[in-house]
Amino acid sequence: MAYQSAPLKIITQNCRGLNIPERRTHLLQELKKKHVAIAMLQETHFKEGSPPRLRNRHYPNNYFCNHPIAHKSGVAILLAAELEFKELECTQDSQGRYLFLKGTIADKINTIATIYVPNKRQAPFLRNALQQLEDFTDGILLIVGDFNTPLDPTLDSSTGHSCLSQHNIRSIRQSMEALRLVDCWRTLHPTVKDFTYYSALHNRYSRIDYILIAQEGLSHLRGAKIETGTWSDHGSVEIELDSPLYRPTAWTWRLNEALLLDLDTKEQTQQALEQYFRENDSPETSPISIWEAHKSVIHGVLIRIASRKRKAFMHEMVDLYQLISTLERQHKRSQLNAVYGELMEHRRKLKDLILKRHLRSVQRTKGFYYIYANKGGK
Structure with missing residues (x-):
């Protein structure tokens, strides 16, 4: 069978709950159809001790961080079967708000983190999480997630302002600069206004879902886009990175x-x-x-x-x-x-x-x- 080179596709998606079997099935089918290598999920709404099964033969290696007592928050990282990932270390939040994973991809150390920021006191939470991540990080760092606030209200909000004060926004940016983080989508679309979430209550669009990468990994960035939200109230954000991955050019036919x-x-x-x-x-x-x-x-x-x-x-x-x-x-x-x-x-x-x-x-x-x-x- 012939093979072709494939980019390392990474996606972040706020799922708004995955306890319904149809939603889990649709998510896995959509990831397979898009050839996603790493899927970073927020708001899985799984409870610790009794989480539903969220894996198949295409995504067998998964990591979860669930809420201890309730069906809320929750984050997850899904890894494709063809991704040669070897785990080195993993850190979880006690409230199911973030998950840090460190390992090797093609013998290169990478640190990936998925974060679901609460809708109150975003700045203190992000500062604390990024400080812990700074001590955990090794190799190229990639942070994705739902930050529940636009980092640049002028471009990332349809109203041009945020519920956070300018002081808190500057504090978040300083924490990001300490880790040399760059917004992948904004880097490739410096003046474009596009959004990932619509609040019907406030009649406001905002871009609150981000994929951030350390500056040393920016040279591997090939593309970034925001997808239309269909089954969730958040649109997904996708990036493509250079990688050593390969996939078949054709598949074996099977009778339906x-x-x-x-x-x-x-x-x-x-x-x-x-x-x-x-x-x-x-x-x-x-x-x-x-x-x-x-x-x-x-x-x-x-x-x-x-x-x-x-x-x-x-x-x-x-x-x-x-x-x-x-x-x-x-x-x-x-x-x-x-x-x-x-x-x-x-x-x-x-x-x-x-x-x-x-x-x-x-x-x-x-x-x-x-x-x-x-x-x-x-």
Whole structure:
């Protein structure tokens, strides 16, 4: 199989709770689709001692910091299977507010931290967390998370001001400068106004989700962007870094069993089989050869049908994503209630469309456990 070089893609996402199975499934599918190597999550809302399962074969190595007694706060770091990461040290907050992880990626030491800042007393919390991180850091430092305050109110808020005083904002910046931290997205978009969160209560947009990297790692930065929020009230922030990662250029096809339940697919498959055996059933051809060759023929028919259905589904998904993105940009400029209502309506349509895909995953899981329930296996 051929391979191509792949960037180290890192994403930060405020999840607004992951206790619902559909939300966890959608998150993992979205990360896999985007080829995310490191996912930094906030507001997982897991409780210590009874957290739900948030991993699959694509993201088997995960780290969590949960609240000790309640379903609130909570942060997590998800690492892709193809990422060659070796843990050296890990530090957690007792209230599920931050998680510091140190390890090697391709024999280079890196420190990654995910932080969920409370919506009150942000400056003291950040100063304390960054001071602890300064003693913990080794190698290239990367900090991501929901800071719950714009670091530059003029550009990072639609109103041009913040609930924090200028003194507190300067204090946060001084703490960041002590660690030589740089805002990745702002570095590549120095004058652009874009936001990650909308407060309907205050009718205000703000950019409060950040990815910060130490200056010595800035030369590896290839790109940064803010994605439209669909299933969460926060938009995600993504960056790409140079890396030694590789991924396959093509994947092995696998039959989608749901096709066999579709009446149109069954009819097309039956017609294709009847036509095949009618055209090839002759005394000159061995029955064994006819039987063996029909597998390739029906294989091609099912690939064609599955490809057509997938393209139609993805076309509908892409149209909704583009429409949601357009409406969100319009609402950021106008902040009209009519635009916001239309935006939420199309988000609900997208959610219903995604739910259909989740239901198929649930059916496959039930089928797996039905088949292998009383059988030994790994």
